[in-house]
Amino acid sequence: MAYTSGTMGGVNGDFLPILDVDLVANDKWSIFDAAAGINAKVYRCHDAVNNVDFYVYVDNNSISIAEIELWEDWDEVGHAGVGDSLTRVNGVTMRFEFGPGDGYGLCVSDHRMIFINYTDYRGWYVGQVDRFDTTKNMPIYIGNNSSLLNALGHHDDGGISGQWEALWDEDGNVGERLQPYYEASGDLYRKTIAGTYWVQELPVYNVSTDKLLGTLEGVGGYGYNLDNGLNNGDKITISGVEWIALGGGDKWCFVRKS
Amino acid sequence: MAYTSGVATTAVGDLLAILDVDLIANDCWSIYDAAAGVNAKVYRCLDVTANVDFYVYVDDNIGTVYANFELWEGWDAVGHAGVGQSVTTINASAMVIRKDAGGYGMCISDHRFIHIDYVRYVATYIGQLVRFDTSKNMPICISSGDPSGVLINPIGHYNSGANGQWGCLFDESGTVRNLNPVGFTSASGLKLKTISGGYWIPEVAVYNNTTKLIMGTLEGVGGRTYNQANGLVNADIVTVDTVEWVCLAGDTILYHCLVRKS
Numbered sequence: 306m307a308y309t310s311g312t313m314g315g316v317n318g319d320f321l322p323i324l325d326v327d328l329v330a331n332d333k334w335s336i337f338d339a340a341a342g343i344n345a346k347v348y349r350c351h352d353a354v355n356n357v358d359f360y361v362y363v364d365n366n367s368i369s370i371a372e373i374e375l376w377e378d379w380d381e382v383g384h385a386g387v388g389d390s391l392t393r394v395n396g397v398t399m400r401f402e403f404g405p406g407d408g409y410g411l412c413v414s415d416h417r418m419i420f421i422n423y424t425d426y427r428g429w430y431v432g433q434v435d436r437f438d439t440t441k442n443m444p445i446y447i448g449n450n451s452s453l454l455n456a457l458g459h460h461d462d463g464g465i466s467g468q469w470e471a472l473w474d475e476d477g478n479v480g481e482r483l484q485p486y487y488e489a490s491g492d493l494y495r496k497t498i499a500g501t502y503w504v505q506e507l508p509v510y511n512v513s514t515d516k517l518l519g520t521l522e523g524v525g526g527y528g529y530n531l532d533n534g535l536n537n538g539d540k541i542t543i544s545g546v547e548w549i550a551l552g553g554g555d556k557w558c559f560v561r562k563s
Numbered sequence: 564m565a566y567t568s569g570v571a572t573t574a575v576g577d578l579l580a581i582l583d584v585d586l587i588a589n590d591c592w593s594i595y596d597a598a599a600g601v602n603a604k605v606y607r608c609l610d611v612t613a614n615v616d617f618y619v620y621v622d623d624n625i626g627t628v629y630a631n632f633e634l635w636e637g638w639d640a641v642g643h644a645g646v647g648q649s650v651t652t653i654n655a656s657a658m659v660i661r662k663d664a665g666g667y668g669m670c671i672s673d674h675r676f677i678h679i680d681y682v683r684y685v686a687t688y689i690g691q692l693v694r695f696d697t698s699k700n701m702p703i704c705i706s707s708g709d710p711s712g713v714l715i716n717p718i719g720h721y722n723s724g725a726n727g728q729w730g731c732l733f734d735e736s737g738t739v740r741n742l743n744p745v746g747f748t749s750a751s752g753l754k755l756k757t758i759s760g761g762y763w764i765p766e767v768a769v770y771n772n773t774t775k776l777i778m779g780t781l782e783g784v785g786g787r788t789y790n791q792a793n794g795l796v797n798a799d800i801v802t803v804d805t806v807e808w809v810c811l812a813g814d815t816i817l818y819h820c821l822v823r824k825s
């Protein structure tokens with residue numbers, strides 16, 4: 306697990322070198338197709354021992370957007386996706402958003418990455434949850450397709466401001482909607498009497514089956530009206546690891562910097 | 564930790580007889596005043612090394628489907644009266660342990676006990692949380708004070724009046740406070756069943772109504788939700804790491820929770 310950060314450069318394609326270095330530094334991630342398109346590449350996450358295999362197409366032919374697609378397989382000769390795919394959620398594209406000079410953070414582990422935009426404090430999650438059944442390969446995408454509140458995707462609202470979907474669910478179905486365990490608002494206080502914070506990694510369930518797929522790896526503490534005195538970008542430390550507070554309006558979450 | 568069960572009656576003193584055997588079997592619990600009143604006793608929970616000390620007065624002389632209880636800082640076993648700070652009512656109602664004629668369960672650990680009424684599938688929690696600051700002695704109770712009518716309880720739903728009572732004898736600053744479960748207003752339709760056929764049962768975090776700080780988590784109580792879609796009904800058993808948890812849903816079967824049988 307690793308955390309890196311930096312500043313976006315403001316030219317087309319400048320997100321790709323970040324992935325080429327920081328993402329691929331993890332040996333479960335690789336560049337699978339370096340010429341998938343103009344300023345577009347495909348990265349593979351492969352861990353056969355743990356039943357993880359999926360492809361992430363990243364189209365960064367823009368100074369402010371990296372469009373994301375998840376694929377079952379990829380033809381690196383024809384530069385095209387193969388098999389099942391997740392290219393849209395709720396009818397709109399999946400995309401990381403940023404601007405020239407924006408600070409970013411990238412949390413990379415064997416089976417997922419989280420991209421954080423430190424200008425508007427939004428986050429995107431691509432990859433596996435900590436699965437309750439590790440025999441199943443279930444890459445997911447969480448994000449939003451607008452500048453509305455994110456706080457990591459809040460919940461799937463059926464529209465652009467919350468996108469939660471799986472390339473495959475537990476039965477191999479493509480594009481099943483997901484939701485966080487806490488999808489409604491409430492007084493979800495997080496600060497303890499010891500001055501620490503109580504952060505549970507968030508379970509995610511399949512809307513069709515009502516079953517929990519697993520928990521988000523390093524994302525938790527979703528809340529509303531936290532009343533904890535935290536501001537965007539504030540850090541808390543749990544077991545020696547920093548977590549960063551992301552707030553979109555009145556919605557909050559914490560992301561582990563790893 | 565222990566779990567006991569049996570058949571209760573509504574007779575006066577019946578609950579005391581259960582506590583005298585099952586509760587006291589744990590070294591941290593004792594009968595402190597066996598003559599606190601007519602069919603009333605006081606039990607002490609003391610664990611000096613863990614900063615735990617409180618007294619529970621139980622009045623089982625009501626002769627119906629419940630007993631009343633109180634939390635006390637100290638107790639005069641000669642004068643048979645409470646001493647110091649106390650919680651005798653929450654939201655202006657006495658706290659009750661429901662004891663319908665029929666099955667009961669007792670989950671007993673060093674610092675808390677949970678009494679389950681298997682007739683109405685409601686429960687009472689008395690004692691410590693799993694505290695975030697174990698230097699602080701913060702006994703709490705969760706009850707539903709209104710013994711009449713439809714019982715929502717499981718467990719205590721939230722601090723909403725006579726039907727939901729959440730209080731502590733001392734909060735983190737030593738003050739009597741009302742408490743609430745974290746997420747009580749959003750605990751709707753929460754999914755607990757996993758794709759592997761297991762259940763994810765987060766133990767409920769509890770916050771101080773006044774300071775909004777989380778004091779700890781309920782020991783062996785989790786999976787609280789409203790309008791759940793997990794197929795669980797009253798008395799269903801879920802096994803987690805070889806330990807059984809029992810589903811309680813009260814009369815209304817709208818509010819669910821799971822209680823660990825230990």
